[in-house]
Amino acid sequence: MDGVSSEGADSHSGEPTVAEFEPDLHLSEIFGARLESRQHDLEGVKSAGVLRVLVGYSHTHYFMDGLRLRGISAENLRQFEPVLQKGLGNPRPKINVLPLPVARDEMIDFLARGYGDMAIGNITATDERSEQVVFSVPIRRNVSEVIVHGRAVAGLEDLDSLAGRTVHVRASSSFFESLAFLNAALTSQGLAPLDVQALDEHLQTEDILELVNAGAVDITVADDHMAEFWSGVLDGIVVRTDLPVRTGRDIAWAIRPELADLKPIVDEFVRGHREGTLVGNVLYQRYLRDNRYVHNASASADRKRFEALTDIFRRYSSEYEFDWLLIAAQGYQESRLIQSRRSPAGAIGVMQLLPATAKAPPVSIANIEELEANIHAGHKYLRHIADRYFADEKMSELDRHLFSFAAYNAGPTRISRLRRQAGEFGIDPNVWFGQMERLVARKVGMEPVTYVRNIFKYYVTYKLMREEAAIQERIAAGAS
Secondary structure, three states, X not given: OOOOOOOOOOOOOOOOOOOXXXXXXXXXXXXXXXXXXXXXOHHHHHHHOEEXXXXXXXXXXXXXXXXXXXOHHHHHHHHHHHHHHHHOOOOOOOOEEEEEEEOHHHHHHHHHOOOOOEEEEEEEEOHHHHOOOEEOOOXXXXXXXXXXXXXXXXXXOOHHHHOOOEEXXXXXXXXXXXXXXHHHHHHHOOOOOOEEXXXXXXXXXXXXXXXXXXXXXXXXXXXXXXXXXXXXXXXXXXXXXXXXXXXXXXXXXEEOHHHHHHHHHHHHHHHHXXXXXXXXXXHHHXXXXXXXXXXOOOOHHHHHXXXXXXXXXXXXXXXXXXXXXXXXXXXXXXXXXXXXXXXXXXXXXXXXEOHHHHHOOOOOOOOOOOHHHHHXXXXXXXXXXXXXXXXXXXXXXXXXXXXXXXXXXXXXXXXXXXHHHHHHHXXXXXXXXXXXXXXXXXXXXXXXXXXXXXXXXXXXXXXXHHHHXXXXXXXXXXHO
């Protein structure tokens, strides 16, 4: 249960070029306000004293580490606030810039419906989106959406050679729209269309690139700058700048149409902070190149350990009524599925339990030095947490798993206490992603948040691996 180190903590300090973003703690809603539809104009914003900015919660653009907001979006907003106040003239209105984290598939729709005033965070300016919102000048120009694939993928010589292949992207991404155009072009030539598979909306582009690196996803699409940054870290991905799905795309900030008067102020700020400027380059270096990364959950040695432990995880997950792939993903996060692992705190084995915890009720398993007993004890302890703290809560089964993992890492009493406080911050206590993970990040730090997010990514990896294996089995059965 030793978890992982805090993502981005302190490793970004000591650079005077960009100020750290620290929240205005006198605003209780600075962290998570309840979304209310307010389609007011600029005078309404001045009167309210708050500019609500929708941001995507991710470990490159916006996340909290204790009381410190970090990420490209967070630091840009910190510097934008005084520029906004100055730009609105004298007497300067006191307007707080309030970040509101939402899922990426909600950003444009929520902005158009008045649940925010602006939205930022690697948003592609498209014609379709321009019908709903006003875009700033580009914060990054002439972006190409390019094919990215694993090293085992062969035979991709041009876009036509993608015909009939499977490509994984988020349905809310601009990539999904671009692939629809590509499919139209392919079918007009009499070629087979792409099989476009939608990935979970909680996965960011960097997460999907990690899945390609792990071999769980063969082909995806990414903005060229993101793909090139990550290719320096993930040696299992191939970035095909020679295979652009769309070119000439711009990344920009989005503004609600009723606040189009803000565009000149926003444009002035963006011109001084976009990629290519000193400040913009520092931020991209800080959060894209120097950030921490998760491990590859399906590299050959890791995959062999996973396959070797499949029967044990299946048996005990069935007994304790868990999704066995999620518990296997937790085991990978805890120990890389290595039974010989010992933490400095004395935690042992695959599930990283303390011997005293395993020996005492309600677990009462003494021999966790042995592999099967260790995995059994981890299941039993997790079942105790889920039943005692989350069994009667009105949450989805996935959220019950996720809260149990957070409690396994940070302690069930602490997580339960934070759930009771969630209403003070406008946060849903029964939803982990985008809700309670934000409060835990603020009150505890990034370790449990990163812990749960990594488990979820490994879970997606394992699930895709199993689906791939099932397809290969069906193909083999049909050929026999």
